[in-house]
Structures are given as structure tokens and as C-alpha cells.
């Protein structure tokens with residue numbers, strides 16, 4: 001992970017942590033954890049979409065994605081371990097090595 005990606009990811013994790021502490025939105029988010037809907041505040045802040053519009057970038061090739069290569073969904077620590085679509089994307093995307 002390069003410095004820029006690290007700083008971006010760290011900042012977003014900080015925002016997520018602040019949301020966890022202050023917001024009730026994560027409770028609602030947890031209730032939709034199985035299939036993320038782009039309505040909770042955290043999802044909105046991170047710009048998560050279920051179908052990536054950024055060429056060459058999707059959850060499947062993101063370092064945070066916890067699923068095998070053939071998975072259609074996988075857990076993402078940025079989203080509290082909730083499942084995200086392998087075709088999804090968010091602002092925390094970082095290339096898997």
C-alpha cells in the first residue's frame with residue numbers, strides 16, 4: 001500500500017470509527033449487514049456502490065476483500081466485516097498485491 005492509499009484508508013477508518021462512536025446509523029447498517037444497501041451514512045460517506053463504475057477497480061481486486069476469487073460477495077473490514085459485492089467499490093479501494 002502506498003502512502004497516499006494508506007493515508008486515505010486511515011482517514012476513512014477514522015471517520016468510520018467516529019461514526020461507530022457517535023452515530024446510530026451503524027446499528028441500522030448492521031441490520032442490513034448481509035446485503036449492503038447504499039442508504040446508511042457510513043456507506044454513503046465511503047461512496048460504496050454495488051457495481052463499480054471505476055475501470056479496473058472493484059471489491060474483488062481490493063486488498064480489503066475477504067473472499068476467494070470466485071466469490072460474488074465477501075466480507076470487508078472497512079464495513080465492519082459486512083459482506084460486499086465482489087463487483088462493488090468504495091473510496092477505500094486499494095489494489096490487492
Ligand code: SF4
Pocket residue numbers: 048058059060062063064065076077078079084088089090091092093094
Ligand atoms: S474497502 Fe471498499 S472497495 Fe475494498 S472491499 Fe471494501 S467495500 Fe470493496
